[in-house]
Amino acid sequence: MAATIKDIAAAAGVSRGTVDRVLHGRGGVCPEVKERVLQLAEELEYRPNRAALGLAALKKPVRIGLLLPSEGNPFFGEVIRGAKAAEKSLSDYGTALLPEPVRGYDTAGHLRALRLLEERGADGVCAATVDVPEVRAAISALAERGVPVIALNSELSPCGCLSYVGCDYRQTGRIAAGLLLLMGLDAPRLLIVTGSKRVRGHNERVSGFLERLREAGKPFSVLEEIECEDDDEAAYALTLEALRRLPQADCLYVAGAGVQGVGRAVREAGLLGKEPILAFDDTPAVRALVHEGAVPATVCQSPFEQGYRAVKLMFRYLTSRSEPPKRWIATPVIKIRENIDEGDGSR
Amino acid sequence: MAATIKDIAAAAGVSRGTVDRVLHGRGGVCPEVKERVLQLAEELEYRPNRAALGLAALKKPVRIGLLLPSEGNPFFGEVIRGAKAAEKSLSDYGTALLPEPVRGYDTAGHLRALRLLEERGADGVCAATVDVPEVRAAISALAERGVPVIALNSELSPCGCLSYVGCDYRQTGRIAAGLLLLMGLDAPRLLIVTGSKRVRGHNERVSGFLERLREAGKPFSVLEEIECEDDDEAAYALTLEALRRLPQADCLYVAGAGVQGVGRAVREAGLLGKEPILAFDDTPAVRALVHEGAVPATVCQSPFEQGYRAVKLMFRYLTSRSEPPKRWIATPVIKIRENIDEGDGSR
């Protein structure tokens, strides 16, 4: 059995309260006692008992804010499910989630959401937000005031974030390349449809994809790179036009959203099931295309797990000050027709 | 905040001890009080607090036996890692694992291991064992004596097992078929190498595979089905012979162990990287073949997760009498060269 505070107190010949103060760096302890206690804690390999921690924490429950651009975006539905699962598993500690769904990536909206969360008394915040100076400043300010923030799903440039929980976009791009290699097309002529060239994740997905193809020594060509702003209509129109203009294309790579539009265009061009579409995530649109045989495989990023992890890490940090890893990278998951309907976020 | 025993006691006008007795069906409570308490518990939606449960459980820690044919079998190494991770996460409750590694599937050895675990005071057992009458009888007997057993990785015919934690072999076979379809060979001529036709999991992997190919309307033929008894040497010799005799074969399907032997045979036949080998799990042997390009894809069954889950479910059952699901099926995971070195069992 692990050593307890009581053990340390006994060994050091002081009271439990004193040990507690030392362990929490709360001060008010004379240096030599402090030294002795720390020494003993080390020797006895003291690890706070999480059950006891939790019980005691019930007195002032933790609130975790959750900022997600989830309105109208099914991808984040899964993230929310994961976060709620974490909330449930932490409900014994009185932990509660403060959800703050917003629509899209409007900076002002995100800033407002952050403000609201602080007003509602969030002790910590998990946020999938935009990497712009204003937001970073707001996050820094929150951190100053003792409200830690975990970046969720989209990484932020340095701004005092506690951690990044999300996927490695370059890596998912490489995996998509691996799937293309598996499919054995020779010298594929690619049409790339990206969300936006200003979105870091999309760029990384494209560069990782191309990087891997080059590495493999596979002959291939990129006929065109279309930017659709994550919009299905734009994706539809632009893709259809490109397919007509470049009939030699024989594979589509969709790095961002807009897959539904791409699917429509491919169908209209009479190429459904003939010209493979490589896609990401398993939103309902992607899933439908997989079932139709238009998308042979999709590379997913465990959104459920991301939501779950972010909330859990924040909880641990808030209750036991245990530092989360700087980056927690979700395991990429390959889905094809035969496993896309598998539940992956039961827990 | 959820209702506590104290709340119920106050509402019912009795003491906490009485409520506790009712809630645990320990008897010694007059019917009308019992009725009232149960009623109140229902109304107030009483849910025992797991943190408190854990704290109190520290007084008599739970021991969970773990019977695995892990000696010399790297697959089970991952299962053990998962189980140990669960043990660690439960160490705050004083839970300890009693590992009992055995070599292979020798019935007598497994029976002995079960006996040992009981002697060492296991409160519950997770076992990857063989589905034979003697073992089933031993498990029934254990259950009678109040030691529940969870079948891990290999399902058992009904014998009073608490639950099955493992994969759906048929399903993994179907996924392997999906990968073959993806690879776009036309009319593949298959050589099937199975472990043993007496092993349920292997049979299901083969039948699921063929079933899916038929469903897809894919023309294909099975040139031969080789049985290698999960032995690399046998697999090597038999495969090599078959490859020479049946040069028209253009794809190998390895349903059980012995992949290493198959790989050697393929190399010796000068077909490495030319003739795809579909395999299962990601043991070091499979991993090496994936890196060499001999195995384009392998279907894995989250062994880490299986070990983790089994222990967690047993713990919950032992401490809060919460019934685990009858079957907990691991998510199948597709691995290709680009994601096979990904950690998947961090936690």
Added chain:
DNA sequence: TTGAAAGCGCTACCAT
């Protein structure tokens, strides 16, 4: 049949 109380490990607060 029921009540009362101790104790699991930790935190927070009051008293010294």
Added chain:
DNA sequence: ATGGTAGCGCTTTCAA
């Protein structure tokens, strides 16, 4: 600067 103690929710044991 330090000690003592109540209390988080639950189980268990002893007393009535």
